[in-house]
Amino acid sequence: MLWLTGGQVYDVERGAFRRADIGIDGERIREIGRAKMARADKTIDMAGAWLLPGFIDCHVHLTLPTDAGDPAAARDRSDAAVALFTAWAAERTLLGGITTARDVGGWNYVEMAVREAIEAGRAKGPRLFLAGKLLSITTGGVSYYPGMYDEANGPDEVRAAARRQIAAGADLIKVMATGAVLSPESEDARAIQFTLEELKAAVEIARDNFKHVAAHAHARAGIRNAVGAGVDSIEHGTFADSAVLKLMAKAGTFLVPTNCAFVQLLANPGIMATMPPHLRARMAGHHKTHTDAVRLAHRLGVPIAMGTDVGTPGNHHGENTVEIALMVEEAGMTPVQAIHCATANPAKLLRQENNLGGIDAGKYADIVACAKNPLRDIREVTRIAFVMKGGRVYKNELATLPAARKRKPS
Ligand SMILES: [Zn+2]
Structure with a gap:
């Protein structure tokens, strides 16, 4: 002993x-x-x-570099370069206090190989729960993150894409219920992406294979669709109001807030300066809206699981635990509540409460x-x-x- x-x-x-x-x-x-x-x-x-x-971080992108403001800067890397970067990011994450991480959008399944190396003791990193590629409709965002997206339109294609992730080794399915903030100008975070039927198709395949589902959702209608389809967690929740948050509380759907994505970037004017202007405006413009939504979610009893979105510009691997401090400073939690959201709650979301948390x-x-x-x-x-x-x-x-x-x- x-x-x-x-x-x-x-x-x-x-x-x-x-x-x-x-x-x-x-x-x-x-x-x-x-x-x-x-x-x-x-x-x-x-x-x-x-x-x-x-600590358990339920929303990371281990394959993404964080030092450029323009997400498009990372799209042309070789898979070999991504693998080396990912191994480094995994080690930084572990040394920062994150012993378990859920990656909700990798890069050409390179992260699966890094997990294999960690489990075999050839690399250092957290326990990893991986989504593989995220499932998305055809949208502008694909051009920023070509290695991260698996395009699927219509329930049948969604089923096939979900099966592809599971075959590659995924522990969960990540779906895009609305547009993203860090996306080209043609994409709107308020837009609905997957329909209710498409989301249900993803949940069906995940459930049949004992996996869970994480839904990226900013807009209210998208959150409502995702909760209705039976997903396990809502990522971001920027425009959530009390009506959809009450739905989440009732269904027991976790919110994974990712405060870090805003705060870490806005604290870094050097990286902000290299960002396309439309992204700079979106990140500065949505920050308070997002904070208010997370605060309200906590007040209304929505279960919250820590997630950082580390991998976005300025949101560095290894600094994940800043999110725990932000849950106190921005979301109005006590330290005890914030620690609960970074340990016991994520263990439950990952269905690992007997092993972790x-x-x-x-x-x-x-x-x-x-x-x-x-x-x-x-x-x-x-x-x-x-x-x-x-x-x-x-x-x-x-x-x-x-x-x-x-x-x-x-
Ligand atoms: Zn993300």
């Missing part, structure tokens, strides 16, 4: 820390309490550290830690100093941090 000793351990259900040791057997947590050490056991001293379940006996030993109490200052989650995934330590900078050192006997 490996023991993490002397740390403050977070209980997601109670929303509180307590001092405890964690016993880890292989990939999983065996027990929590006081260490009962056997001679062969190993220990890692966590004194002074604040331990949380590894809490520091509990039987679950995977996916544990992160910071040097100060994140319930006092939620920004602490953006300074993750310790990362363990499946019982293996990928990062441990606790000893070099002043706050952790201070607490140790001198």
Whole structure:
């Protein structure tokens, strides 16, 4: 057994820390309490550290670069270049405290190969739940992201496209219920894309194959269609009003807000300057509308699962946990609620509540830690100093941090 000793351990259900040791057997947590050490056991001293379940990001694009304002700049990369980039992005993501990520739009299935390398121990990265290519009607957005889109028009083509993703190794199906914000001028985020019938076709194939469905939806009518079709999560939800949010709350449909996509970009004037003017106007113009919708969703009891849209311009791989702080600062949550939305709720959305989302006996030993109490200052989650995934330590900078050192006997 490996023991993490002397740390403050977070209980997601109670929303509180307590001092405890964690016993880890292989990939999983065996027990929590006081260490009962056997001679062969190993220990890692966590004194002074604040331990949380590894965070789960339900909306990433690991294959997309983030340093150019013009999304079209990334469209002509070779698959080999994309693979190398994706492996780097996956490692950054893990070291930032994200031990599980759901990718909702990859690039020519390159991310599947990266997942294989991670699982075989040849690359470092989070546990990955992958959508493969996203399903979309024929639209201008395809020209920005040719490796990401699988075009399908009409229910039969949607069924075939959903089957293609599953055959390639997808864990979920991603559908475009409305237009995108980061798209060419010909595409409108308020426009309906897949019809109700097409969305139902995607849900049918997903359900038949024990997969779930994530629906990109900004416009109200698109959200209503997606909820009516039975999708599991609404991505973004920018123009949601109380009527559709109440529908989501009643159906138990998750909202994956992606506040980061706006905030990280707007904080970066250098990248904004390289952006096509219509995108700059859209991102600046929709930010407050989106924040208000997320705030309202939280108030109306819509289940929320953390998602960042990392991979969009300025929204960098590895900075994902900024989203947790934004749920407090922008969406009006308490730190306890925000942490719940980044751990237990995503585990439920991924149907992994027995494996992920809490520091509990039987679950995977996916544990992160910071040097100060994140319930006092939620920004602490953006300074993750310790990362363990499946019982293996990928990062441990606790000893070099002043706050952790201070607490140790001198
Ligand atoms: Zn996205």
